[in-house]
Amino acid sequence: MTDDSPRAHHDLGGVPRFMCEAVDIEPHELTDFDREVDAIRQLVSARGLMTVDEMRRGIEAIPEAEYHRLGYYQRWIRSIAATLLRRGVIDEAELRDALARA
Amino acid sequence: MIAPGTHVRVRDDWPEARGPCHIRTPHYLRGHTGVVLRHLGDFPNPEDLAFRRPPAVLPLYHVRFAQTEIWGEGGDELLVEVFGPWLEVEKTA
Amino acid sequence: MKNLLESPPDKLLTALRDILAAKSIVSPAEIAERIALTDAASPAQGARMVARAWTDPDYRALMLHDGAKAAEAAGIPMRGMPPLGVLADTPDLHHLVVCTLCSCYPRAVLGYPPFWFKSAAYRARAVRDPRGLLAEWGTVLPSHMKLTVVDSTADYRWMVLPLRPAGTEGFTEAQLAALVREGDMIGVTLPIASA
Numbered sequence: 093m094t095d096d097s098p099r100a101h102h103d104l105g106g107v108p109r110f111m112c113e114a115v116d117i118e119p120h121e122l123t124d125f126d127r128e129v130d131a132i133r134q135l136v137s138a139r140g141l142m143t144v145d146e147m148r149r150g151i152e153a154i155p156e157a158e159y160h161r162l163g164y165y166q167r168w169i170r171s172i173a174a175t176l177l178r179r180g181v182i183d184e185a186e187l188r189d190a191l192a193r194a
Numbered sequence: 195m196i197a198p199g200t201h202v203r204v205r206d207d208w209p210e211a212r213g214p215c216h217i218r219t220p221h222y223l224r225g226h227t228g229v230v231l232r233h234l235g236d237f238p239n240p241e242d243l244a245f246r247r248p249p250a251v252l253p254l255y256h257v258r259f260a261q262t263e264i265w266g267e268g269g270d271e272l273l274v275e276v277f278g279p280w281l282e283v284e285k286t287a
Numbered sequence: 288m289k290n291l292l293e294s295p296p297d298k299l300l301t302a303l304r305d306i307l308a309a310k311s312i313v314s315p316a317e318i319a320e321r322i323a324l325t326d327a328a329s330p331a332q333g334a335r336m337v338a339r340a341w342t343d344p345d346y347r348a349l350m351l352h353d354g355a356k357a358a359e360a361a362g363i364p365m366r367g368m369p370p371l372g373v374l375a376d377t378p379d380l381h382h383l384v385v386c387t388l389c390s391c392y393p394r395a396v397l398g399y400p401p402f403w404f405k406s407a408a409y410r411a412r413a414v415r416d417p418r419g420l421l422a423e424w425g426t427v428l429p430s431h432m433k434l435t436v437v438d439s440t441a442d443y444r445w446m447v448l449p450l451r452p453a454g455t456e457g458f459t460e461a462q463l464a465a466l467v468r469e470g471d472m473i474g475v476t477l478p479i480a481s482a
Contacts, residue, residue: 102388102389103387103388104387104388104407104410104411105385105387105388105410105411105413105414105415105438106387106411106414106415107407107411109411110407110408110410110411110412111411111412111415111416113407113408113411113412114408114423115403115406115408115409115412115420115423116402116403116406116408117403117423117424117475118402119401119402120401120402122399125296125297125300127322127325127326128300128304128318128322129300130322130325130399131318131321131322131325132300132303132304132307132313132318134321134325135313135317135318135321136307136312136313138367139312139313141312148388148389151389158293160407162296163296164390164405165296166296169296169299169300169303170292170293170296170299172303173291173292173299173302173303174292176303177292181310181312182303182306182310184291186306187291187302187303187306188291190301190302190303190305190306191291191294191298191299191302193302193305194294194298194299194301194302194305
C-alpha cells in the first residue's frame with residue numbers, strides 16, 4: 093500500500109510517515125486550558141449548539157501542518173469557535189472584540 | 195440487513211477528493227474485503243450530522259479484515275465499525 | 288474570520304468563555320462544575336468493572352452483552368454516553384483499541400484519554416504494526432496468540448476485558464481492581480499480579 097490515496101490528513105491509520113515514529117508513552121498531565129476546553133465542549137454540546145460530528149469536521153478542516161503542530165485541545169477550541177461562528181451562536185465582531193480584550 | 199458471516203467489500207470511493215466531507219470509513223479499508231461479524235445497531239449518519247443535514251439512520255456493522263488483505267503483510271486482524279452504505283455484499287465464489 | 292480562528296488558543300478560550308458567559312449560554316460556574324465531574328471519571332472505574340467480571344460470571348456476561356448496562360450496574364453514570372462495547376481477551380486472542388480518525392476513547396469508564404492514545408504515531412501504527420507498537424510498552428504476545436486491533440471509527444466506544452493474571456487466586460475484588468491499569472483496558476499492557 094502506498095500513501096498516494098487522496099486520504100484526508102487526519103485519517104492516520106497505517107500512514108507511512110508515522111510508522112517509524114516512537115510513541116511517547118509517558119503520562120502528560122492535563123493543563124487548566126485542556127480541562128476547560130473539554131468542559132466547554134461538553135456544555136456547548138449539551139446546549140444543542142454543536143454535535144460531536146460538527147466538532148470533528150472542524151478539526152479535520154484545520155490545515156495539515158497546523159493540525160500536527162497544534163495540541164489536542166488547541167484543535168478543539170479552534171473547532172468549537174468555528175462551529176459557533178458558522179451556526180451564528182456568536183458573530184465575528186463579538187469574537188474580534190473579545191479577542192482584543194483577552 | 196447484512197447477516198453475520200457475509201463477505202463484504204468496502205466501496206472504493208473517495209469523497210475526500212470531491213470536496214468538503216466528513217467520513218468515518220478509514221481510507222485504508224477502501225476497496226478491501228472483510229467479513230461482517232455483527233450488526234451493532236442503527237445510528238444517524240455522521241456524514242450528515244457534521245453538516246447539519248437531516249441524518250439518514252443507517253445500520254452499523256462490525257467488520258473483520260485480515261491484515262494481509264489490507265497491508266499485504268501481517269498475520270493479525272482488524273475489526274472496524276462500518277456503516278451499511280459503504281459495504282457491498284461479495285458474490286460468493 | 289480565518290485569522291480570528293488562528294489566534295493563540297489560550298486567547299481563543301478566554302474570548303469564548305467571555306462571550307458564552309455574556310450571552311448566558313455557559314457560565315464560569317457551570318464550567319467549573321463540569322470540570323469537576325469530568326475529573327471524577329478515572330481508570331479506577333473501568334478497573335472495578337474488570338475485577339467484578341473476573342469474579343462474577345453473571346456480571347461478565349452482562350458486560351460482554353451490554354457494556355453500558357454493566358457500567359451503570361457498577362454505579363458509573365452513562366446517561367448521554369455512547370454505547371460501550373467490551374472486548375474479552377482469551378488465552379488465544381488479545382485485543383488492542385485505537386481510533387485512527389480522531390481519538391474516540393471510552394471516557395465514561397476510563398476518564399480522559401492518555402496522551403499516547405491521541406498521538407499520530409499510535410493512531411498510525413496500531414492498525415499496521417500492532418506487535419511493534421506493543422513493544423513500546425514491553426508487551427510481547429506469544430506468537431500463537433491472535434491479535435485483533437479494533438479501530439473505533441463510529442458510534443461505539445470500546446474497552447478490553449483482559450485476562451485475569453495468574454497468581455491472583457484468593458484476591459478480593461478490591462485487590463484485583465487495584466491491579467488493573469488504564470493501558471490494560473485498551474490492550475497496550477497486560478495486568479500483572481505484582482503490579
